[in-house]
Amino acid sequence: MIVFEDVHVGFGNLEVLKGIDIEFASGSKTVIIGPSGSGKSTLLRTINMFERPKRGNVFIDGVAISSMTNRMLCQARQDIGMVFQSFNLYPHKTVLENLTMAPIVLKHEKKEHVIKRAMDNLREVNIAEKADAYPSQLSGGQQQRVAIARALTMRPKIMLFDEPTSALDPEMIQEVLDIMERVAKETQITMLFVTHEMKFAEHIADRVLFLDDGIILEDGTPKEVFHHPRNERTTAFLGKILH
């Protein structure tokens, strides 16, 4: 379980998150929506402490991750996968090496076990045939599928998806959404998505948050938020992105 307790995050004088209090149950699938600059990505990045709160605490399974030392944080991050907008695959490593490096180096797992798991994950995201290719030889959609497989190979308890389809060409978006949907439905990993793909959100999310100006304005099921929003800002935002 992830718990935010009065979390304030800012850059200089700019306050991006203004006192977030929220809980995410283990295994839950949450989609975070909101206008640009509303703090969606910052909220996600506060979970793995890429952004440290100025005030308040973030707890994961009862442990205050926001009070951890750097060394403890690195250990904790092994259980928190992240998928980035720009994929961020390691260009000097093959697809398979991208998946196997961290478990071998950080968790000291046996190479053959990791390779087997990595290949299973590559098959899961339909890209096993590219195991020996380099990221530069793949399309954007393929790279993002590898990035998802890379995060899965660490066997995380939590997965964060920071606008995973925003940098993709339109025809590649669906292939990544399909994979994310399958992974979300098949695993018990706690997942948080920052995305504007409403159909995807309706299919997989058990909860949708609408964030605006660093505050959670809407928190409910996809049906509640998309079809019966309580806040005017939500209605206006949904009106813009749905039409």
Next chain:
Amino acid sequence: MTGPFSLHNWQAWFSDWSYFAEGFLRTVYISLLGLFFTLIIGLIVGMLLCGRNRVVISICKGYMSFFQNTPLVIQIFIYYNVLPKLGIRLGIVVLGVMGLALYTGAYAADIVRSAIRAVPTGQMEAAGSQGFTYLQAMYHVVLPQAVKIGLPPMTNQAVNLIKNSSVLAVIAGGELMYCADSWSGSNLIYGPTFVMTGVLYLCICLPISLLARRLEKRSTRNV
């Protein structure tokens, strides 16, 4: 044929070729050691420059400014003449290697810094998100990519270091340039001496330059 390039002068030079071969090998030896320590200095200072400690960064910048903006020959003179007065007595080779490494290291640090900065920040973030520490991320993710970017300019610095090793002639370094200078002075044969000395430097530097050009071409291709 008479004049500086007379047959007699060439014969005299070739009859003493072993003296130059010794100087040549000494140049290679000093250059290799100098290059080794240059890479160590460049890597450490370059990485420190990419850190967040302002005091450390200021010290590194001070080192680079001093060594990049004063002639190598003055630095060598200082080591040769001032250090013994401070009770520090170093052999000529140690002194030469130190001088070359400190001087070229200042440029190498700049290359390492630029190469690290050229690696997209997302790479460090991706490594961090998997649980790599700063040093682990540097070693496994950032530096392998930075090496590819920094190798061509670093190879050029290696060529500069070899050529700059000729400065050691002013403190009787015993390397190729010193051999040329002392031999030509004693025999009053300058033409063949300096032409052949140039050719010997070319023999070391040209292959490295060609390698640099090849690496440069390769680094512009996709990874």
